[in-house]
Amino acid sequence: MSGKKGLIVKGIAGFYYVKSGDEVYRCKARGVFKQRAVKPAVGDEVEFEVIPENDDSLITGVLPRRNSFIRPFIANVDCFAIVTAAASPAPILSVIDKFMVMAEKNGTEIILCVNKCDLAEGDREAAKKAQENIAALQRIYGSVYPVLLMDPDREESLAEFRRMTLGKKVALAGASGVGKSTILNRLIPHAQAETGKISSKSERGKHTTRHAELFSIDEKHGTMIFDTPGFTSFDILEAEEEELQHLYPEMTGFLGGCRYHNCKHLSEPGCSIRQAVEEGKIAIERYESYKSQMEEIRKARQY
Ligand SMILES: Nc1nc2c(ncn2[C@@H]2O[C@H](COP(=O)(O)OP(=O)(O)OP(=O)(O)O)[C@@H](O)[C@H]2O)c(=O)[nH]1
Ligand SMILES: [Zn+2]
Structure with a gap:
């Protein structure tokens, strides 16, 4: 047995196709993954073993992911x-x-x-x-x-x-x-x-x-x-109220300038984000999206 590292480029019917150098190896996942519910995804960096007497290789470990998605199920999007x-x-x-x-x-x-x-x-x-x-x-x-x-x-x-x-x-x-x-x-x-x-x-x-x-x-x-199939729509926005402002890069430079430290930039007085919008430094359309996403997050919380 020899240990290798590679990248899962395809997953189909319980088999994973792992690219390592110029070769692609057809692999199965070791049972331990199924028990621990760590399912390898396309995009995963993995460790695997080539078993000489066997057609299929064996994935023995999934390296830490930078990110992963459920639908479609992929990992490590840059x-x-x-x-x-x-x-x-x-x-x-x-x-x-x-x-x-x-x-x-x-x-x-x-x-x-x-x-x-x-x-x-x-x-x-x-x-x-x-x-x-x-x-x-x-x-x-x-x-x-x-x-x-x-x-x-x-x-x-x-x-x-x-x-x-x-x-x-x-x-x-x-x-x-x-x-x-x-x-x-x-x-x-x-x-x-x-x-x-x-x-x-x-x-x-x-x-x-x-x-x-x-x-x-x-x-x-x-x-x-x-x-992949998918990435066409969303059921839910997976962000917290406090977090949303940090996911708008054009807002980050103005954060901290608001009168209230916990300002949500909605209708609070002395809001530096609203001021930046008024001065045309933040596009009004982006700010409108921010507001409706805040609303959506709040509504989702109530259920
Ligand atoms: N005029 C023009 N038509 C395009 C262009 N790109 C795609 N289309 C047409 O737009 C239609 C939809 O294209 P698709 O590539 O199927 O769109 P999609 O985003 O994959 O759609 P979904 O699979 O439903 O998510 C097809 O009829 C394409 O021929 C383009 O650059 N110019
Ligand atoms: Zn504010």
Whole structure:
């Protein structure tokens, strides 16, 4: 027996595919994991043993995780590419901001991908609307997170995506129909993620049962992307009231300036966050998201 370390790149039907160097080993998890309920996830760094007389190797340990998610069940996301469309569907800020809070809470980097930028070309009414949406997104998010204007049919867009995520393990998140599968397909043509599928119940059922897989999109720099079903919506916002202010990077510089040390930045007098909003230093739209998320957290607590 020899001990090795590797990365789980696929999990399917009780088998884990562990990449170590240039090889991928099919592994089973040692029984002890099942007893302790530590289920290995795609993205996990693991220790495993190659057993010469056996086809399958054996995972013997999961290294500490930087983060992990339940649905989809993956671990060690370095960067969330939060995808919205310039149009069709129109951007929904509350959805974008929820993904951003979730990503911040899990300590990942964030980039905002504004997809379908081809729809902004020309001067027809629909194109103008898309242009307006792009300008608004740049104004709201441009000073907080990197914003990538994307058209997955253009090689430059894909190259820029790779450059912005260099060496990271990236997951895509975004509302249904914004083009996540399309981006994934262009980045890894062999993955053949489902695109443009009909949102019927049976189609959805198929989609949600797909396994998670981690694909390389830049071998040289070790950039990888999670192909997973999910990350399209949220049931609950998993943040505490006091914590939320720290998950808005543009707010952190103003914290501590409020009259009350436990200011929630809602309607308290002498609030430095509200002042920053009034002075245009914090985008009003982001502040509105903060307020409605606070409301949501409070409501969830009452049940
Ligand atoms: N014009 C244009 N259409 C796009 C672009 N990217 C994706 N689409 C189309 O938008 C539709 C939805 O794309 P998908 O990639 O399936 O979107 P998704 O985010 O994976 O959707 P879900 O699987 O429902 O979460 C498809 O018809 C795509 O062909 C783009 O950059 N420009
Ligand atoms: Zn305040």
